[in-house]
Amino acid sequence: MADLGLLIIRLVIGITFFGHGAQKLFGWFGGPGPTDFGNWLGSIGIKSGGKTFAILAGLFEFVGGLLFAAGLITWLGAVLIAIVMIDAIFTVHGKNGYWITNGGFEYNLVLIAAVIGVALIGPGDYVLIYKP
Secondary structure, three states: HHHHHHHHHHHHHHHHHHHHHHHHHHHHHHHHHHHHHHHHHHHOOOOHHHHHHHHHHHHHHHHHHHHHHOOOHHHHHHHHHHHHHHHHHHHHHHHHHOOHHHHOHHHHHHHHHHHHHHHHHHOOOOOOOOOO
16 A cells, blocks of 8 residues: 555656646646746746746746656656755745745645655655566
């Protein structure tokens, strides 16, 4: 049952981050695309290189989500996701305290704990490519 539990965690978190990355990179799923997301980054104080940072965040989420969901190089997918969440804490949520009800970093921290926990445990037996 542990392998099934790990699969559920990996799929939900991984597909969600894949989707968030696709929103930033391609404007899929009603997302802003790199130009509009870069402009938003500029509006919160990241004036220089907003579009570049938008693309990087999108790539980290897109690739990290795919790797994490598939159970391939799971540790790398987890690191990419954790980096984006740490950045979100420092640039957006940290100043609002802990609780998400105040726009805080509570949920970001939960996601970091989940992906790092899975990376430390391993992806389980249900992965895209068979592991002996």
